[in-house]
Amino acid sequence: MSEVMQELDKKQITRLNKLQKRLRREVGSAIADYNMIEEGDRVMCCLSGGKDSYAMLDILLNLQQRAPVQFEIVAVNLDQKQPGFPEEVLPAYLDSLGVAYHILEKDTYSIVKDKIPEGKTTCSLCSRLRRGTLYGFAQRIGATKIALGHHRDDIIETLFLNMFYGGKMKAMPPKLLSDDGANMVIRPLAYCREKDIAEYAKLKAFPIIPCNLCGSQENLKRAEVKNMLKLWDKQFPGRIETIFTAMQNTAPSQGVDRNVFDFMALERNPDAPASGEVAEADLPAFDFMDVSNSGHIDLDNAAKHADSSQRIEVVGVYQP
Template sequence: MKKWYNKLFLNDIRRAIDDYNMIKENEKIIVGLSGGKDSTLLLFALDLLSKYSHKSFEVIGVHLNCGFDMNIRPLSEFCENRDVKLHIEETNIVEYLDFESNKNPCYLCARLRRGALSRVAKEMQVSKIALGHHMDDAVETFFMNMLYNGKLGSFHPKVYEEEKGVYTIRPLVYVKEKNIMKITEILQLPVIESNCPKDGCTSRQESKNLVNFLENEYPDVREKVVTALSNIDMKNIWKQRRDCW
């Protein structure tokens, strides 16, 4: 394993796994593979850790065919070359999405994909699903929640969904998107372009633009937001109570 892997991404992934106790010995973990750079790097990194870290675990790739007519052959070859199992789940998710109305279909699409992954995990008797959300995603979600919903918070690095009996883990939460892009280019990881008509035209893209703007004045804005999410000043968070008067 190359030494620069540690500095650029593996140390951050190990730290996230340790901070939130994401992976245990002898577990099976499915990685949701969209074909994009984030999930492909996640599979690559977890496969490395499964072979070279002190913990022994198995990684299985799962790609959901949502009906967007994507050529996933490069992804299949990548998994085959790394001796990683790849399961392709056929779905009709695209049939439930309305791209013509003013409503954003991304939320429904994400829910349907999440449900399909949970179903596959149950069928495989796997209790952990790893998703490729990185530091930028966490920060953008924070601003989306605040600006569009008036709510403080972001997704959690590790969450248990009791009704589905599965954990969702996000080992890339400390890895910046620009590092993922750099690694993808250096290692020539396969990246499959999305055929979704809403790609790049969502409220998330607006939040991404905002974070990039803030970075000009506050270069460490991403790190500060991620730190703030686990460093909450509860005494100064407003909490309304009926008996406060």
């Protein structure tokens, strides 16, 4: 029995096992639904030291033992030279797991501090610099997939951020091909709830390293959206699940984006049979002249007195 399991009581062990099964099932479903991992893949698992990436690595290692395909996992951390970063934590943890890993050292901290004015959000630039470094390293080590620890809440929050502040219906796809076509990014936690991951990380006692590049600065816009979604989840249970389901069931022809649906080419077919929501044969038979004086047609009343086997016969049109 692991040291973590020894320190938990019976109730906590039961809860940990339940969470692990749920997360493993959700990650497995996401991988299968989006064909994230294939035979012979070398998956570069990006480890930041936060709860999400720890959980992702843990679940992927667990699934690796049971998966119907063979794949390799390589953990990679980018040491961005933040002051006070505990550089010994991740190597010690990864050594205890026996997983192959690389620690990259690149001083993006100085770049961010030099380019972003004091008090402004640094997350965007920091993310771009980190992504560029990781993309390049993935090609150097022959990684076929780059696994990131974004979960379902991140995906939904990004949707609303882009809607509210970017004017776009855009989120984080579970699987993404980089613009140059050289890297495939996957998000195995796409179906997992953040609160489940947080509880799992606590029970597993992952050695969490907080991001203090900006003094644990909170992205205010994302925090605002996160709080909105938390309130909805509390007031309207099931709403968050419905939102994510809606993201999986888009209907371009029912939207207004001319770039994803060709509205200009739509043409009515004059020879098409009446087969909409209500066909002509389904309407009650009555004489339009009976109601032409008032200009109103009471279909409900007509249906009570009409022979349902008859069809509508228009014998006159009211001209006010």
